[in-house]
Amino acid sequence: MSVNAEDVLKPGGRLVTQVPGPKSLELDARRKSAVPRGVGVLLPAYAEVGHDGLIEDVDGNLLIDFASGVAVTAVGSRAPRVVARVRDQLERFTHTAFFVTPYESYVQVAEELAELTPGDHEKRTALFNSGAEAVENAIKIARVATGRRSVIAFDHAFHGRTNLTMALTAKTTPYKTGGPFAGDIFRAQMAYPYRWATGADQCADEAFSAFVSLVSKQVGVDNAAAVILEPIQGEGGFIVPAPGFVKRVAAWCRENGVVFIADEIQSGMCRTGDWFASEFEDTVPDLVTIGKGLAGGLPLSAVTGRAELMDAVAPGGLGGTYGGNPIACEAALGALETMREDDLCSRARAVEKIMRDRFREFEAAYDQVGEVRGRGAMMALELVKDRDTKTPDAELTAKIQRHCLDAGVVVLTAGTFDNVLRFLPPLVISDDHLAEGLDIVAEAFAKHA
Ligand SMILES: *Cc1c(COP(=O)(O)O)cnc(C)c1O
Numbered sequence: 001m002s003v004n005a006e007d008v009l010k011p012g013g014r015l016v017t018q019v020p021g022p023k024s025l026e027l028d029a030r031r032k033s034a035v036p037r038g039v040g041v042l043l044p045a046y047a048e049v050g051h052d053g054l055i056e057d058v059d060g061n062l063l064i065d066f067a068s069g070v071a072v073t074a075v076g077s078r079a080p081r082v083v084a085r086v087r088d089q090l091e092r093f094t095h096t097a098f099f100v101t102p103y104e105s106y107v108q109v110a111e112e113l114a115e116l117t118p119g120d121h122e123k124r125t126a127l128f129n130s131g132a133e134a135v136e137n138a139i140k141i142a143r144v145a146t147g148r149r150s151v152i153a154f155d156h157a158f159h160g161r162t163n164l165t166m167a168l169t170a171k172t173t174p175y176k177t178g179g180p181f182a183g184d185i186f187r188a189q190m191a192y193p194y195r196w197a198t199g200a201d202q203c204a205d206e207a208f209s210a211f212v213s214l215v216s217k218q219v220g221v222d223n224a225a226a227v228i229l230e231p232i233q234g235e236g237g238f239i240v241p242a243p244g245f246v247k248r249v250a251a252w253c254r255e256n257g258v259v260f261i262a263d264e265i266q267s268g269m270c271r272t273g274d275w276f277a278s279e280f281e282d283t284v285p286d287l288v289t290i291g292k293g294l295a296g297g298l299p300l301s302a303v304t305g306r307a308e309l310m311d312a313v314a315p316g317g318l319g320g321t322y323g324g325n326p327i328a329c330e331a332a333l334g335a336l337e338t339m340r341e342d343d344l345c346s347r348a349r350a351v352e353k354i355m356r357d358r359f360r361e362f363e364a365a366y367d368q369v370g371e372v373r374g375r376g377a378m379m380a381l382e383l384v385k386d387r388d389t390k391t392p393d394a395e396l397t398a399k400i401q402r403h404c405l406d407a408g409v410v411v412l413t414a415g416t417f418d419n420v421l422r423f424l425p426p427l428v429i430s431d432d433h434l435a436e437g438l439d440i441v442a443e444a445f446a447k448h449a
Pocket residue numbers: 129130131132133135158159160161230234235263264265266267291292
């Protein structure tokens with residue numbers, strides 16, 4: 001069927017129809033009468049074949065991928081080592097249920113995640129299907145292990161769309177519909193330097209004090225089972241917490257018998273230039289939730305953590321019919337091998353350099369670029385009406401995104417105020433495709449900013 005992206009990608013030849021093209025539009029008409037609108041679609045160009053950093057649609061257009069299916073296809077959407085292992089597993093068996101008849105690949109994924117997550121303490125890993133399911137289980141483990149019930153999450157947090165994880169997620173529209181929500185969830189201020197009222201310099205100290213005060217006054221330390229935090233917030237707008245904040249919260253948790261959960265579902269697996277974003281501040285979480293980039297596009301998630309916590313739940317209390325499916329486990333082993341052997345953590349840092357240099361140019365040229373932030377291949381631009389008021393500019397953000405989508409560049413937005421452009425290219429994207437996509441973002445700024 002398809003050829004290498006390089007062969008197809010001639011100047012001016014990346015798009016052969018308008019995006020979406022006629023075949024996509026036909027499919028999209030079918031979607032609208034078969035799929036509820038709650039399953040929103042960003043760009044209804046229907047995928048046909050994946051290339052590293054490019055998605056070929058059914059009309060033959062090549063879309064530059066700055067989304068990776070939301071930080072999933074870090075190794076590409078058909079990484080050779082993933083494909084080979086999946087094929088081989090598919091011919092052996094598709095499923096047994098690990099808790100009925102186990103298999104080696106699950107154990108190996110657990111061993112490798114114990115090795116790669118921060119800290120050299122004894123660890124255990126349980127596997128699930130989705131990020132939300134991993135978060136649900138991390139909370140369950142923390143509550144069982146501590147015998148406490150309350151959980152503290154942060155402003156701008158995103159942890160999923162199931163009932164418990166909706167309660168943990170900060171933003172109502174569009175994520176939190178259909179309550180009532182789970183109780184015993186408290187919300188602390190995130191150390192968000194760009195929008196900290198008294199300025200970025202005070203941010204870590206003041207946010208930490210506010211956190212301690214919230215837990216002691218409103219939660220009660222003796223009720224606090226867990227604190228859950230994204231070391232770089234994803235849907236919240238790639239907010240990098242003020243330096244020192246994450247580490248201090250984690251240390252406070254340790255001193256007070258509260259389980260510190262790092263939700264690394266978006267920031268983990270080389271995305272930020274380290275295996276896990278917690279490493280940047282030398283933070284050792286008690287539990288880590290992992291998903292998205294873990295298995296090269298197959299559904300797999302994990303909770304990895306301290307053995308004494310993980311073993312608190314009695315046999316039969318953790319798991320699920322499909323959790324740690326053997327095909328997904330093989331895919332994860334292929335993805336891990338790719339990340340290790342091709343050193344994709346370094347590649348994430350190289351991608352950061354390329355993106356940051358271009359974003360600095362935008363920042364110099366346009367007053368609406370309030371902040372350039374992020375780490376590795378997880379970079380964002382927060383857009384404002386002007387730098388003094390910092391009034392979020394959701395309209396401009398939408399216009400720039402629209403321009404990129406029309407030009408076949410898949411760019412996501414994020415942020416509580418819908419004013420953040422976020423960039424999550426596959427780590428295997430070529431420099432040329434990265435540059436070409438960024439040229440189109442530049443074009444969008446030139447036209448609309
Ligand atoms: C995406 C995400 C989740 C939820 O994962 P799903 O696989 O969509 O359930 C949870 N936490 C973070 C930080 C995420 O980015």
